[in-house]
Amino acid sequence: MQSPTMTLRSPAKAVVNQEAERHWRGGIAHALAGRWKDAEKAYARATKIAPGESLYWVNLGQARRKLGDLDGANAAVEAALRVAPGDTLATQLRVALRMERHRYEDAVDDARRVAHLPGADHTAWFEYGQALEQADRHLEAISALLQSVARKPDYFEPYPIMCNAFARLAMNVEGLECIRTALALHPGWGSGLVGAIYHSLQACDWSLLKADLAALDEVIAKPDPQAYVPFMFLSAGVDAAIQRRIFTEFASNNFGKIDAMPPVLPADRPAGERLRIGYLSNDYHNHATSMLIARVFELHDRDRFETRLYSYGRDDGSALRRRIEASGDAFIDVSGLSDRETAQRIRADRIDVLIDLKGFTLNARTRVMAMRPAPIQVAYLGFPATMGAPFIDYAIVDPVVLPPEKADEFTERLAWLPDSYQANDRLRPVATMPGRADVGLPESGFVFCSFNQTYKIRPDVFDVWCRLLASTPGSVLWQLSDNEASKANLRREAQARGIDPDRLIFAPPVQPEHNLARIGLADLFLDTLPINAHTTASDALWVGVPLVTCRGNSFVGRVAASLLHAVGLPELVTDSLEDYESLARSIAGDPTRHAALKAHLRAARETAPLFDSLRTTRALEDLYLRMASRWRAGLPPDHLHAQRPSDAATLCGDASA
16 A cells, blocks of 8 residues: 655645745655654644644654554644645545554545545555455455556556455456466566466466466576565475575565564563463454364463463454454454554563464464564464564474474474374364265265365376276265366366266355364365365364375475374375375275274274364473573573373363363
């Protein structure tokens, strides 16, 4: 969101107060030199002498914004609008202030006014569209952004935003067209290539995948750092070493110049106090992260830990949201605060260990972490790769997703949980299992299942799936799909491989408890590569569906292996697609072996570490205490190897299980 930084036009009044203008021009000079404190003082003098000049108030507001005083900036903007109602510069600055505080709905009306002014240019319509998109008003955002490009067809900025808006509406073909247009305007744009790969995969349109991956390889090989979108970049399937380089560059370019808060010293935290743990997330609602970690919040030892949950996401009104709100010592909604104000709140709460549950995923507020509000900062659960950021001290992993000999895949110091890194919630509700006909499955026949998001499906994996269908008479492939393009393309790809498209059954998105219930109808879950199933994999194992996986070349491709080890089925982990196919075919053709695997999983619900919420919680607490112990001793972060929890930390201690 653009905003006025300063202006050199003279005040509009016919008679200008010379002393006020002298102070104002002095403020301009200070602002141009980056001396914002001096600029703020000069502008304030100008407004005191000539309070009726809106321009002085606007510049004062911008100076205060630069200094992080958003309340003061807003007061100056409101003063400008009282003097000159509807002033364009003041209105634009108010939009920028509201966007900075993530008050997107509040920003929309002002942005609309500016866009509808006579002579409004392409940038005004772009900013209006950007505000609408941030407010999750995707159709309106597309309409506004189309107005922007209508005024300037070669204007690059609207196309990536339109792509995201179309994608959020499951209009993947249209979104892909937008990102292709952006690439045509900006050839060699690395982030655009990543976006094209990601959105092509979402639509299961593999026609240009090979060419896009080759083009991306060429761009990656160049020394010029580019602003890749990290989560989408994972879909390219590159090696962990390249991920580390790209994400380190991303962190440096986007957060390297953010001023950190003064460090917290061990002397500031008296010994004997409960360790204060903060969890920062956008996802405290019906989201995969919350579905995994909710029970951990509830099981923290309140005698030793004080836990605070900082939320900057939406309240969806769900039972899970209400449960999470009640799970810690405090639930703090910071969605209306700026990043700086959020960091200040965390610092005021004296948090010792701050856990970022988002990483580089959608709507993350990584700037808060970059400001260093806590002395110990940790990445956990949300982003399956290194963040490459110096302000993240530790990443929580396990010995399978990140073996000690592969520690250099991450820039963070590693804190290994002894079993799987993935927390699980034993109290997640499961609806009544439907009948096969209720979900579109045939009444008989083996059901191969893959409920991964469609961007994880690659042609080589789909080749394997089709060969499994061909070798297993009467079988079907049951898949999750939330967009029509992927269904049409997968049916076409199946037919090209000699498989009747009707043997592909598609499942629409449903509420989590119903999704868990229906997955139980599947016979064998087929994993994807280079990105594995994550939450969906543990869902399948929880309801007794065996899973076959192939170990990948980075954290994101080793998650299912971790889950299978923690549920006692390491034999279902393979290291090549050939072995993956052979194993899946063997299980599908051996009813006795298949029944034994399902029986193992039924027993594992009560015995396996993967589903032991209390065991995971105590292991996490052990890591937090060891991190704090090093800090209090004046030692820098270092790798923390796995320690087994005590015998007391077992399922039997979770009375609600």
